[in-house]
Amino acid sequence: MKVCFISHSARLGGAELVLLETVEILKESGAECYAVLPGRGPLLLELQKLHVPVCVTSYALWMSAARYSWMKRARALLNIAVKTATIAWLAWRWKCELLYSNTATVCVGALAAALLGRPHVWHLHELGESGGLHFLFGEQRSYGAIEKLSSLVIVPSQAVADQLSSRLCKVPIRTAYCSMHRTGSLNHPCTSRRSGPHAYRCVMAGALTANKGQKDAVLALRELRRKEMDAELLIAGEGDPEYRERLRRLVQQCGLEDRVSFLGQIDDPMSQIGAADVVLVCSRAEGFGRVAVEAMLAGKPVIGAANSATAELIRDGSNGLLYRTADSHDLAKKIEYLHGHPEVAARLGENGQRWAQRMFTRERYQDEIVPLLASVLASPAQSVEA
Numbered sequence: 001m002k003v004c005f006i007s008h009s010a011r012l013g014g015a016e017l018v019l020l021e022t023v024e025i026l027k028e029s030g031a032e033c034y035a036v037l038p039g040r041g042p043l044l045l046e047l048q049k050l051h052v053p054v055c056v057t058s059y060a061l062w063m064s065a066a067r068y069s070w071m072k073r074a075r076a077l078l079n080i081a082v083k084t085a086t087i088a089w090l091a092w093r094w095k096c097e098l099l100y101s102n103t104a105t106v107c108v109g110a111l112a113a114a115l116l117g118r119p120h121v122w123h124l125h126e127l128g129e130s131g132g133l134h135f136l137f138g139e140q141r142s143y144g145a146i147e148k149l150s151s152l153v154i155v156p157s158q159a160v161a162d163q164l165s166s167r168l169c170k171v172p173i174r175t176a177y178c179s180m181h182r183t184g185s186l187n188h189p190c191t192s193r194r195s196g197p198h199a200y201r202c203v204m205a206g207a208l209t210a211n212k213g214q215k216d217a218v219l220a221l222r223e224l225r226r227k228e229m230d231a232e233l234l235i236a237g238e239g240d241p242e243y244r245e246r247l248r249r250l251v252q253q254c255g256l257e258d259r260v261s262f263l264g265q266i267d268d269p270m271s272q273i274g275a276a277d278v279v280l281v282c283s284r285a286e287g288f289g290r291v292a293v294e295a296m297l298a299g300k301p302v303i304g305a306a307n308s309a310t311a312e313l314i315r316d317g318s319n320g321l322l323y324r325t326a327d328s329h330d331l332a333k334k335i336e337y338l339h340g341h342p343e344v345a346a347r348l349g350e351n352g353q354r355w356a357q358r359m360f361t362r363e364r365y366q367d368e369i370v371p372l373l374a375s376v377l378a379s380p381a382q383s384v385e386a
Helices: 014-028 042-049 070-093 108-116 139-148 158-164 214-226 241-253 290-297 308-313 328-340 342-359 362-378
Strands: 002-006 032-037 054-056 098-101 120-123 152-155 173-175 200-205 231-236 260-264 278-281 302-305 321-323
Touching: 002 014, 002 070, 002 108, 014 032, 014 042, 014 120, 014 362, 032 042, 032 070, 042 054, 070 108, 098 108, 098 362, 108 120, 120 362, 152 158, 152 362, 158 173, 158 308, 200 214, 200 290, 200 328, 214 231, 214 241, 214 328, 241 260, 278 290, 278 328, 290 302, 290 308, 290 342, 302 308, 302 328, 321 328, 328 342
Parallel strands: 002 032, 002 098, 032 054, 098 120, 120 152, 152 173, 200 231, 200 278, 231 260, 278 302, 302 321
Antiparallel strands: none
């Protein structure tokens, strides 16, 4: 099996980590893997460590947080046409049997596969329009193209599968939880934060975007401070500069400059998660929610917004707590509750760790993903069997 992966970025976000996990699993199964990236970055370095041939060539997204003007659409369309030919040539030169787009935000891999007459798998991590993203050519046309240009659609959660089921009726959709085997918490012990007096540490990790809901955490911290609870908030990640500036102004308005820290992008977010008292996942919509699982693997209690995949992963009161989405008052109550009940926080962390270690394994992911791709290659024109 020879597979060409197409990524939307060279960063190491959640989707890119899944790509690396999938490459490792396939290589262990004897497959040859190749990759196309739109730029240089840490993903390129990690693929090189795995001895994966990589070509770097920039290509336009057909889905982004910003809405497209007619001029941007024209430029994107021209870029997509040119880069489709480039990627088709690369896949032909590498003799790839299957093209694998690791994101909904790029279509060049799917078009290249059609040009070559090769099967194409689309791994859709994103929740689409409900996740704050907009298609270049409109939602209806784009989902129609995904149907026509895919032999199989893989999704990271049942939440994404449920959302897509009404839009993609002619292509099989299969849910496959990632393996999480590249998570740092599996490789080193986590630091306890319960050894002495300290501010109750809340940690968030992820892109700085409105969808991730960092605003909820800042407002919850303001409420906790009014109640004279000694708490602090650490925010790891980079993203939208305008949103980051809005958050900074909010922190200033709330008088929380000494209580909220913006850490920027850090190489190992598990070092911060490991030092947390509680991990917060405040996203308005999550296709998977890797941070929630990372917190569980680290044995940390997690509080998440009750929506999409976050509510799928967190079983309220068992392996974490859920709060009403965008309700900072409810979030503050949940944080205050765990602060006052350390035995409950410890139980949630222990339950979450056991569940995550059982659910997110290399072996389970390999048993799911390899047969799916083999089935596509065995009968690319047919539906994949359940």
